[in-house]
Amino acid sequence: MKNGELIGEMIAWEEGSPKRINHFLKVYGLAKAIASREQLSSTTMNIVETAAILHDIGIKPCLEKYSSCQGPQQEEEGEKACRALMERCGYTDKEFVDRICWLVAHHHSYDNVQDIDLQILIEADFLVNLDEKQADEAAIEQVRDDHFKTATGKKFLQQLLLSKK
Numbered sequence: 375m376k377n378g379e380l381i382g383e384m385i386a387w388e389e390g391s392p393k394r395i396n397h398f399l400k401v402y403g404l405a406k407a408i409a410s411r412e413q414l415s416s417t418t419m420n421i422v423e424t425a426a427i428l429h430d431i432g433i434k435p436c437l438e439k440y441s442s443c444q445g446p447q448q449e450e451e452g453e454k455a456c457r458a459l460m461e462r463c464g465y466t467d468k469e470f471v472d473r474i475c476w477l478v479a480h481h482h483s484y485d486n487v488q489d490i491d492l493q494i495l496i497e498a499d500f501l502v503n504l505d506e507k508q509a510d511e512a513a514i515e516q517v518r519d520d521h522f523k524t525a526t527g528k529k530f531l532q533q534l535l536l537s538k539k
């Protein structure tokens with residue numbers, strides 16, 4: 375399935391929640407831009423883009439099941455929902471599906487990040503979350519220093535969140 379069609383599937387999944395729809399679209403756009411500028415292979419770019427579209431798929435089932443959304447439950451529900459949706463949408467490459475599900479389950483695991491796909495997903499999600507939460511300058515700088523590694527991610531953080539006019 376093309377990423378544009380997958381976006382349509384995720385909009386259908388999140389129907390009635392414009393906040394969550396806009397959230398994943400923003401994360402997708404930023405993740406794609408960071409991945410392009412960091413010169414990833416086309417395979418890794420596709421992994422980053424697909425994972426960004428699906429990264430918060432666990433929130434809805436988590437809220438329905440537990441009426442709250444704690445980290446471990448979101449990871450478990452995210453992995454399950456991701457695999458089911460990808461199967462339904464005809465993704466057959468097991469290695470690809472496993473990687474996307476792993477990224478969806480680990481996008482809040484900030485310690486010891488080794489892989490560029492996870493790193494970019496984390497950075498894109500932070501860029502959007504810090505803005506949506508209207509984090510203050512000190513908090514933004516803290517997240518930058520603790521969690522940002524790519525030159526593009528740091529540049530976007532500066533341009534998007536710290537260059538107030």
Ligand SMILES: [Fe+2]
Pocket residue numbers: 397401429430499
């Ligand atoms: Fe997110």
